[in-house]
Amino acid sequence: xxxxxxxxxxxxxxxxxxxxxxxxxxxxxxxxxxxxxxxxxxxxxxxxxxxxxxxxxxxxxxxxxxxxxxxxxxxxxxxxxxxxxxxxxxxxxxxxxxxxxxxxxxxxxxxxxxxxxxxxxxxxxxxxxxxxxxxxxxxxxxxxxxxxxxxxxxxxxxxxxxxxxxxxxxxxxxxxxxxxxxxxxxxxxxxxxxxxxxxxxxxxxxxxxxxxxxxxxxxxxxxxxxxxxxxxxxxxxxxxxxxxxxxxxxxxxxxxxxxxxxxxxxxxxxxxxxxxxxxxxxxxxxxxxxxxxxxxxxxxxxxxxxxxxxxxxxxxxxxxxxxxxxxxxxxxxxxxxxxxxxxxxxxxxxxxxxxxxxxxxxxxxxxxxxxxxxxxxxxxxxxxxxxxxxxxxxxxxxxxxxxxxxxxxxxxxxxxxxxxxxxxxxxxxxxxxxxxxxxxxxxxxxxxxxxxxxxxxxxxxxxxxxxxxxxxxxxxxxxxxxxxxxxxxxxxxxxxxxxxxxxxxxxxxxxxxxxxxxxxxxxxxxxxxxxxxxxxxxxxxxxxxxxxxxxxxxxxxxxxxxxxxxxxx
Numbered sequence: 001x002x003x004x005x006x007x008x009x010x011x012x013x014x015x016x017x018x019x020x021x022x023x024x025x026x027x028x029x030x031x032x033x034x035x036x037x038x039x040x041x042x043x044x045x046x047x048x049x050x051x052x053x054x055x056x057x058x059x060x061x062x063x064x065x066x067x068x069x070x071x072x073x074x075x076x077x078x079x080x081x082x083x084x085x086x087x088x089x090x091x092x093x094x095x096x097x098x099x100x101x102x103x104x105x106x107x108x109x110x111x112x113x114x115x116x117x118x119x120x121x122x123x124x125x126x127x128x129x130x131x132x133x134x135x136x137x138x139x140x141x142x143x144x145x146x147x148x149x150x151x152x153x154x155x156x157x158x159x160x161x162x163x164x165x166x167x168x169x170x171x172x173x174x175x176x177x178x179x180x181x182x183x184x185x186x187x188x189x190x191x192x193x194x195x196x197x198x199x200x201x202x203x204x205x206x207x208x209x210x211x212x213x214x215x216x217x218x219x220x221x222x223x224x225x226x227x228x229x230x231x232x233x234x235x236x237x238x239x240x241x242x243x244x245x246x247x248x249x250x251x252x253x254x255x256x257x258x259x260x261x262x263x264x265x266x267x268x269x270x271x272x273x274x275x276x277x278x279x280x281x282x283x284x285x286x287x288x289x290x291x292x293x294x295x296x297x298x299x300x301x302x303x304x305x306x307x308x309x310x311x312x313x314x315x316x317x318x319x320x321x322x323x324x325x326x327x328x329x330x331x332x333x334x335x336x337x338x339x340x341x342x343x344x345x346x347x348x349x350x351x352x353x354x355x356x357x358x359x360x361x362x363x364x365x366x367x368x369x370x371x372x373x374x375x376x377x378x379x380x381x382x383x384x385x386x387x388x389x390x391x392x393x394x395x396x397x398x399x400x401x402x403x404x405x406x407x408x409x410x411x412x413x414x415x416x417x418x419x420x421x422x423x424x425x426x427x428x429x430x431x432x433x434x435x436x437x438x439x440x441x442x443x444x445x446x447x448x449x450x451x452x453x454x455x456x457x458x459x460x461x462x463x464x465x466x467x468x469x470x471x472x473x474x475x476x477x478x479x480x481x482x483x484x485x486x487x488x489x490x491x492x493x494x495x496x497x498x499x500x501x502x503x504x505x506x507x508x509x510x511x512x513x514x515x516x517x518x519x520x521x522x523x524x525x526x527x528x529x530x531x532x533x534x535x536x537x538x539x540x541x542x543x544x545x546x547x548x549x550x551x552x553x554x555x556x557x558x559x560x561x562x563x564x565x566x567x568x569x
Contacts (some may be wrong), residue, residue, distance in 0.1 A: 049175070050161050052201045053194075057154050060202070064147070065100045067235070068228040068262040068317045070522070072096075073355045074512070076546045077252045083502055085539025086253070088546075091468040092256070094139035095285070095356055095475070097415065098258070104144055109319070110475065111420040143256045145171045146222040147236045149179065149190045149206060158182055166198075169205060172228075173198045186213050188219070197555075202226075202234045204553060225549070228556040229521040235261055237520040238549040245493070253546040255512065259355065259520045260318030277552060299403075300347070303365035306405035310364060311352065311421065313411040317418055320369065321353045321525040326516065328526070329421050330370065333381065334388050339482065340445045343396060351388075353525045357512055362424045362477025363391040364401040372516050372525065373471065374480075377509045377544055382450035383457040385442065386489055393437035424477045431478060435489050442492075450465075455496025456491075460508035462486045463499060464544045471544060502538045509543035517551075 042050070078086040096108040150158065164176040174195040181189035192208010204226050210219040222241045226234040237521050239256040264489070293301065311484040314320040330351035338346065350367045354360070357373035368391040378384050401424065404410060413421055426434070442451060465472040465481040472481050480488045515530045535541060 004355075005150055005434070025250055035168040036379040040078055046163055049163075049196075049201055050156070050177075053161075053177075053196050053203065054155055056200060056202050057149055061148055062149050063233070064235075066264060066266065067261050068097050068099050068264045069235075069258045070096070070099050070263075070355070070523075071143050071256060071258050072105060072356060073139050073254060073256040074471070074546060075139065075252055075254040079251065083538050086251070086545070088464070088467050088544070091470045092139055093358065093470040094142065095419075097260075098143065106139075106143065107416055109317075109416055109419050142254075143239060143258070145188070145210065145219075146206070146224045146239045146241070146256070149194065149203065150188075153186060154188070158186070164193070167195075168307075169195060170551075172204060172553040172555065174200075174204060181211060185212055187214060197228075197234075199555075200232065202232075204228075223548070225551050226552075227259060227326075227520060227551060227553065229519075230265075231556055233556075235520065237551060240549045242548075255357075255546050255549050257357075257518065257520075257549075259518050259523045261520060262336060262522045300365075302403045302406050303400045306401050306403045307365035307367055309405050309408050309411055310401060311367065312533055313418065314354070314422075317415040318523045319355055319415075319418070321355055321372075321518070321523050323352070324374070324524050324526065326353055326525045326527060327351045330368070330384070330388065333385050334368065334392060336447075337385065337389055337392055337441050337445050341441045343392075345394060349392065349395065353516070354476075355518060355523055355525070356475060358475055359472055359480055360477050361387050361391055361476035362474075363394045363399070364424070366395060368392065368395075369477075372518070373512060375516055376512050376514045379457055379507050379514075380450070380453055382447045383454040385445065385447040386438070386451070386458075386492065389438035389441045389445070390434050390489055393434040393441060394426065394430065395428070397433055397437055399426060399434065419475050422476055425474075426478055431487065435491065438489060450542070451492055452496050455492035455494070456499065456506070456508045458486055458489060458493050459496050459499045462493070468544060478536075501541070501543075504535050504538060504541070507541065507543075511545045511547045513547060513549060 031485045070295075071094070075092045076088040077092075078088050081087045093110070094106065095110050096106050099105055099107055148154075153159075158181060160180045160182060162178040162180070164178055166173060166175055168174065174194050174197055176193055178193050180191060188210045189212060190206070190208060191211050192206065194203050194207075195205040196202060197204050206222070206224045208436040209221045213219050220241050222239050224236055224239045227237045229235050229237075237258055239254075241254045241256070242252070244251040311320060315322060327350065331349065334349045334351060338344075338349065347366050352367060352369045353375065354369050354371045356371050357376075358371055359374040359377065361368065361370045361374060363369070368388060369520060370387060374387065375384070378387070395504075411418075442448060447454075461472070461480050462485075472479050472519055478487070479488070486493065497506070499508060513528075514530075515527060516525050
C-alpha cells in the first residue's frame with residue numbers, strides 16, 4: 001500500500017476500514033477551494049519580469065534533469081512542551097540520491113527501511129487507531145515535490161502573480177511574489193511565495209504548500225532554498241518542512257539537504273588536458289624508500305592502501321567530504337592528544353568528515369572519520385576530544401580496517417550498495433578497550449579539566465537516543481548509544497553534572513546544523529560563520545533537534561583550485 005508519494009502524506013487505511021466510512025480520519029485533508037485572488041493590473045515592466053520568471057523556471061525544470069545529487073532527509077516527530085518547546089519523540093532518515101526524468105525517484109543508500117513500518121492488519125489498526133492518527137511520513141520521494149514550483153504548468157494560464165516588495169535575502173536583492181493557482185487548479189498546484197533575484201529573475205526561494213491532494217491525502221508546507229552554485233545556475237540546496245494538523249496528532253519538523261551536483265555536471269572536454277604537471281617547487285622523481293620494505297612496513301602499507309581505497313570510494317560517492325579546513329581543526333585536537341601521550345610511534349593521523357546527520361565516528365588505518373551531524377551537535381572542544389580520543393585509541397591498539405579492501409575490486413559496487421558492504425563496526429571487546437585507553441589519553445591531555453562538560457554531552461545523548469534512534473543509528477561504524485544505554489566512554493558520565501534541560505546556563509548539546517556548512521556543488525565542508533546568540537528561554541536550547549534552515553545567499557564567485565602536482569608535494 002502506498003502511503004506517501006512526492007511529499008504528500010496519506011493515512012494508512014487497511015481495506016476493512018475503507019469499507020467503513022465513519023471511521024475514516026478527516027484531519028489533514030483540505031476540501032475547500034483555492035480562494036480567488038483579485039488580479040491587479042500589471043505595469044509593462046512587471047509583466048516583463050513575470051514572463052522572464054516563467055521562462056527561467058521552465059528552463060530550470062529542464063536543466064534539473066541533468067543532475068543526480070545526493071540527498072538526505074531527516075525527520076523528527078515531536079510533541080509540544082510548555083517550557084522546552086517542541087520535544088522529539090520519534091524520527092526517520094533517508095540517505096540516497098535523486099534521479100530526475102520520466103521515472104524520477106529517490107534511490108536509497110541505506111540497507112534497511114527509512115520510515116516506521118506501517119501497520120497492515122485491519123484489527124491491529126483498530127486496536128492502535130489513536131497512535132495511527134500520528135501519521136508517519138514515507139521519506140522516499142519526499143524531496144522531489146518541493147524542488148520546483150510546477151514542473152508542467154507554471155504559466156499565466158494556471159497561476160496569478162502578485163508582487164509584494166523588494167528585499168534582501170543575505171547578499172542577494174530579491175523580489176517577493178505571491179503565487180496562486182487559478183481555478184480549476186490541478187492536483188499538487190503550488191500556493192505560496194517565491195523570491196527571485198534581481199539579475200536574471202531566477203527563483204532563489206519557495207515557501208508554501210500544494211493544493212488539491214488526492215483523496216485521503218494531504219500536502220505539507222515546505223521552504224526550499226536554492227544557491228548560485230555555478231555561473232547563472234541556481235540549484236536547490238536545502239528544504240525545511242514543518243507541520244502540525246488541526247487535531248495536533250501529526251507534528252513533525254524535517255530538513256532535506258542536497259549536495260554533489262558536480263558528479264553529474266557536464267564536463268569540459270579539455271578538463272584533463274588542462275591539469276598542470278609542473279609544480280612550483282622541485283619535483284620528486286624517485287621514491288622515498290631506498291630499500292625493500294620490512295614486514296612491518298609492508299603490512300602497514302597494505303592497511304594504508306585499504307584505507308585509501310575506502311576513502312576514495314566514499315568520496316567518489318560524495319558520502320565523505322573532500323579534504324578541507326575542518327579536517328585540519330580535527331587533526332589539531334588529535335595532535336594535542338598524541339603529543340601529551342607520547343604517541344610518537346604512530347604515523348600521522350588524518351581526519352575526514354562524513355556527509356550525514358547520523359551521530360557516528362569510526363577509524364580506518366590512520367584516519368578518523370566523524371559525521372557532519374556529530375560535529376554539529378558537540379558543544380565544545382572537550383566533547384570533540386572525547387570522540388577523537390576513542391578513535392585514536394582504536395588506532396593505537398592496532399584496530400585497523402580489514403586489509404581485504406586493499407584489493408580495489410571489492411569496492412567496484414554501486415553507490416546504493418556501498419554502505420551495506422562497508423561494515424566498519426568494532427567488536428564489544430575492541431570498543432571497551434578503546435574506551436579505557438581513550439580515557440587514559442584524556443587524563444593526560446589539555447582537556448583533562450573539562451571532561452565534566454564532555455560527560456554532560458554523553459548524559460544528554462543517553463536522554464535523547466531512545467526518542468531519536470535514527471539520529472543515533474550509525475551507518476558504518478559503532479554508534480554512541482544503544483537504546484537508552486551509553487556504549488561510548490560511559491565512565492565519563494560519573495563526574496558529569498546533573499542534566500538540567502531547563503537551565504539556560506547549561507548547554508549539553510547543540511541543534512543540527514550548528515557548526516558546519518556544505519558546498520552543495522562538490523560536498524566541501526567548512527565551518528559556518530555564525531554569531532553566538534543569547535538564549536531567551538529553554539525552548540531555544542534545542543539539543544539534537546531539527547531547526548529551520550536558512551542559508552546565506554550570495555552570487556557565485558569562482559575559487560582558485562590548487563593544481564594536482566602541488567597537492568602531492
